[in-house]
Amino acid sequence: xxxxxxxxxxxxxxxxxxxxxxxxxxxxxxxxxxxxxxxxxxxxxxxxxxxxxxxxxxxxxxxxxxxxxxxxxxxxxxxxxxxxxxxxxxxxxxxxxxxxxxxxxxxxxxxxxxxxxxxxxxxxxxxxxxxxxxxxxxxxxxxxxxxxxxxxxxxxxxxxxxxxxxxxxxxxxxxxxxxxxxxxxxxxxxxxxxxxxxxxxxxxxxxxxxxxxxxxxxxxxxxxxxxxxxxxxxxxxxxxxxxxxxxxxxxxxxxxx
Amino acid sequence: xxxxxxxxxxxxxxxxxxxxxxxxxxxxxxxxxxxxxxxxxxxxxxxxxxxxxxxxxxxxxxxxxxxxxxxxxxxxxxxxxxxxxxxxxxxxxxxxxxxxxxxxxxxxxxxxxxxxxxxxxxxxxxxxxxxxxxxxxxxxxxxxxxxxxxxxxxxxxxxxxxxxxxxxxxxxxxxxxxxxxxxxxxxxxxxxxxxxxxxxxxxxxxxxxxxxxxxxxxxxxxxxxxxxxxxxxxxxxxxxxxxxxxxxxxxxxxxxxxxxxxxxxxxxxxxxxxxxxxxxxxxxxxxxxxxxxxxxxxxxxxxxxxxxxxxxxxxxxxxxxxxxxxxxxxxxxxxxxxxxxxxxxxxxx
Numbered sequence: 001x002x003x004x005x006x007x008x009x010x011x012x013x014x015x016x017x018x019x020x021x022x023x024x025x026x027x028x029x030x031x032x033x034x035x036x037x038x039x040x041x042x043x044x045x046x047x048x049x050x051x052x053x054x055x056x057x058x059x060x061x062x063x064x065x066x067x068x069x070x071x072x073x074x075x076x077x078x079x080x081x082x083x084x085x086x087x088x089x090x091x092x093x094x095x096x097x098x099x100x101x102x103x104x105x106x107x108x109x110x111x112x113x114x115x116x117x118x119x120x121x122x123x124x125x126x127x128x129x130x131x132x133x134x135x136x137x138x139x140x141x142x143x144x145x146x147x148x149x150x151x152x153x154x155x156x157x158x159x160x161x162x163x164x165x166x167x168x169x170x171x172x173x174x175x176x177x178x179x180x181x182x183x184x185x186x187x188x189x190x191x192x193x194x195x196x197x198x199x200x201x202x203x204x205x206x207x208x209x210x211x212x213x214x215x216x217x218x219x220x221x222x223x224x225x226x227x228x229x230x231x232x233x234x235x236x237x238x239x240x241x242x243x244x245x246x247x248x249x250x251x252x253x254x255x256x257x
Numbered sequence: 258x259x260x261x262x263x264x265x266x267x268x269x270x271x272x273x274x275x276x277x278x279x280x281x282x283x284x285x286x287x288x289x290x291x292x293x294x295x296x297x298x299x300x301x302x303x304x305x306x307x308x309x310x311x312x313x314x315x316x317x318x319x320x321x322x323x324x325x326x327x328x329x330x331x332x333x334x335x336x337x338x339x340x341x342x343x344x345x346x347x348x349x350x351x352x353x354x355x356x357x358x359x360x361x362x363x364x365x366x367x368x369x370x371x372x373x374x375x376x377x378x379x380x381x382x383x384x385x386x387x388x389x390x391x392x393x394x395x396x397x398x399x400x401x402x403x404x405x406x407x408x409x410x411x412x413x414x415x416x417x418x419x420x421x422x423x424x425x426x427x428x429x430x431x432x433x434x435x436x437x438x439x440x441x442x443x444x445x446x447x448x449x450x451x452x453x454x455x456x457x458x459x460x461x462x463x464x465x466x467x468x469x470x471x472x473x474x475x476x477x478x479x480x481x482x483x484x485x486x487x488x489x490x491x492x493x494x495x496x497x498x499x500x501x502x503x504x505x506x507x508x509x510x511x512x513x514x515x516x517x518x519x520x521x522x523x524x525x526x527x528x529x530x531x532x533x534x535x536x537x538x539x540x541x542x543x544x545x546x547x548x549x550x551x552x553x554x555x556x557x558x559x560x561x562x563x564x565x566x567x568x569x570x571x572x573x574x575x576x577x578x579x580x581x582x583x584x585x586x587x588x589x590x591x592x593x594x595x596x597x598x599x600x601x602x603x604x605x606x
Contacts, residue, residue: 054477056477075481076476076477077476077477077478077479077480077481077482078479079477079479080477080478080479081479086477092471092473092474092477093471093474094467094470094471094474095470095471096470097466097467097470101463104463105463105464105467105475105478106478108460108463108464109478109479109480110479111460113460114460114461114464114480115460115461115488116459116460116461117455117456117459117460117461117462117488117492118452118455118456118459119459119460120455120458120459121458121459121460121463122458124460163478167478167479
């Protein structure tokens with residue numbers, strides 16, 4: 001494997017909630033252009049770890065570096081401008097706005113014209129073009145003009161993905177993108193994520209519970225358990241790891257089935 | 258919202274309103290048998306009286322519009338909104354009467370005060386959200402109300418009696434130049450409305466709507482939401498100040514009631530009647546509010562406020578989207594309307 005650049009790195013990252021160490025001394029390096037999955041049982045600290053990466057939470061101790069730059073404690077609205085996009089486990093969209101407006105707002109954030117309060121938004125051509133491309137990409141063209149709240153759950157997950165694709169980030173943090181989706185819709189979304197990652201050479205960090213998906217698509221996997229990193233490696237290494245088997249995978253996933 | 262539509266077609270509704278309102282005094286004049294020349298000379302009886310009522314409605318509508326920009330568009334429920342209006346009114350009165358400043362300096366002072374107040378509110382904006390912001394804003398405005406009412410300030414503000422004897426510049430004297438004042442107030446209302454419509458369709462305005470819908474998400478999209486809220490706050494306070502200044506110039510007495518919570522609630526009621534976040538609802542609501550109040554007071558006297566109160570409660574219960582809001586709906590679901598209203602009031606904190 002060729003040595004690639006590290007896009008995001010944590011050093012001794014910890015987050016305590018009272019006496020509970022939700023994330024405990026996690027140091028991790030993630031290479032540019034990979035699809036990296038984070039797995040672990042419920043309560044392992046995956047989402048907290050994500051919140052630390054994306055700036056939604058401030059770490060108790062430790063630091064986060066993005067492309068070598070310390071981003072610990074940066075305001076959350078700066079993240080996307082640096083190239084970090086994040087989706088949520090629980091769908092986080094603008095329910096009363098149309099699908100088009102949801103994506104358009106996400107594209108508009110990258111413009112420097114946001115304080116022209118007499119300008120007509122429909123005249124922001126690059127934003128409109130970008131919006132149309134993203135809506136097409138996530139397959140919501142027919143639903144573009146309906147309020148996001150009336151979309152079925154699976155389509156809302158696609159919209160959520162569209163919202164973070166619109167600003168074209170280099171690093172995508174996807175927190176259970178398929179959560180609550182009907183099984184038959186999962187492959188479609190996963191293919192989409194893979195396409196995005198491969199065609200644009202983006203880095204994707206994924207929290208996912210569906211083991212079949214994780215084993216198939218990931219370049220590398222990190223297993224978290226009780227706030228710590230239990231193991232890290234390629235899907236094959238992880239599947240063969242005895243510790244992981246007993247802590248988490250035991251009975252849940254067997255490479256031979 | 259098509260890109261090729263021009264100014265006239267885009268603002269058809271409000272421009273028709275403008276023309277109708279402009280012609281109304283003459284039509285009423287003709288009905289009572291006085292020629293347009295008489296109306297222009299401000300000698301018509303009924304037309305002059307109704308112009309006065311119109312001026313009050315226009316001022317209320319401008320004030321309600323500024324409230325809707327914060328509450329209906331940006332999702333900030335301020336209970337201190339009357340302060341913007343009252344500060345401008347009192348400042349205009351004191352500057353003209355006590356300080357005897359020239360009119361342009363008064364205007365400048367009022368605008369400056371509007372921006373300072375908006376920035377004052379902005380100190381708390383990033384720290385408190387939802388209903389907490391509502392209470393903090395109420396506290397801020399109460400301080401001003403107490404200052405206005407205090408007997409130490411009686412020489413400046415007139416305390417609970419109100420500020421009287423403000424010398425209005427001759428060219429807009431509401432007694433001798435009623436029609437001119439009427440047209441000026443109307444122009445301010447129409448201009449504010451057109452400006453607000455543009456604002457809501459602008460990138461800044463769209464972000465304000467996004468903040469109302471889901472502030473945390475807007476932040477994650479990369480918007481410094483506090484900055485946008487401050488922009489909305491400044492625009493709103495300047496608008497409310499214009500209304501307050503017109504009020505001071507029009508009314509013979511500036512009553513301290515314009516500084517208290519009741520006056521903010523007036524704006525809230527107007528917006529509720531017309532439809533929250535619809536903008537045009539503020540104008541429709543102002544007409545409804547003032548005309549209902551006027552008519553009932555005429556027949557019932559002081560007990561009218563009990564009846565008007567009941568009317569509003571029943572109205573909001575059964576028409577939670579307001580007049581304009583309901584017209585825009587495909588079908589009315591009262592329950593969904595209540596839910597939406599509650600979520601708006603609670604904010605997304």
